[in-house]
Amino acid sequence: MNAREEILSRVRAALADVTDPDPAETRVDWSYGEIVDTGDLPVVDRFAERVADYRAAVERVAEHELAAAVSAALSGVGGPILADDTVRRRLDLPTLDWLDDDQLSPRELDSAGAVVTTAAVGIANTGTIVLDHSSGQGRRALSLVPDVHVCIVDAGQVVSDVPEAVAHLIGIGAQSRPQTWISGPSATSDIELDRVEGVHGPRALHVVIVD
DSSP: OOHHHHHHHHHHHHHTTTSOSOGGGGOOOOOTTSOOOOTTSOHHHHHHHHHHHTTOEEEEEOGGGHHHHHHHHTTTOOSOEEOOHHHHHHHOOTTSOEEOOSSOOHHHHHTOSEEEEOOSEEETTTTEEEEOOOTTTOOGGGGTSSSEEEEEEEGGGEESSHHHHHHHHHHTTGGGSOOEEEOSSOEEEOTTOOEEESSSSOSEEEEEEEO
């Protein structure tokens, strides 16, 4: 018996009392592409719950409340706010200190206090937001460099799971564009599990769901 066989033999012996003798009894009758339901919650409620699980701020508003909600989310932010014309027209908040992205350098992007974007799709069961960087979302760097990201997600953009999200992205032609998949604020942990936020992207994520 070589080393590999010996190790596998020990693993099998260790798992002998916990291994299911009949795997067929626990087989999940599911194939990729089938929609997974969201349990006892409607799809948008599940999305809001899962986004909040990632320590993101979540707010649900009507369209006429959107501008006030975004303005409140940006209160206290130091520095100008990045957003393209699509977002600015929708919010109609001319008093905010808006910043145009004219291919700003990383240093110039770092001077922004926050970025406001829309989204391509939201995934209920994973609490994930997908940006395809079309109109309303800007290039990838805009959602990665500023310390605060306020993301507007329309309720009709929320789907149940990842396969449904991928199908939606293909349906709108987003497979040919760069994408950013966001599950909560940027965070990482060291070997002692000390959580540090803001290392690879925004330290704060504020999601505004428009019903």
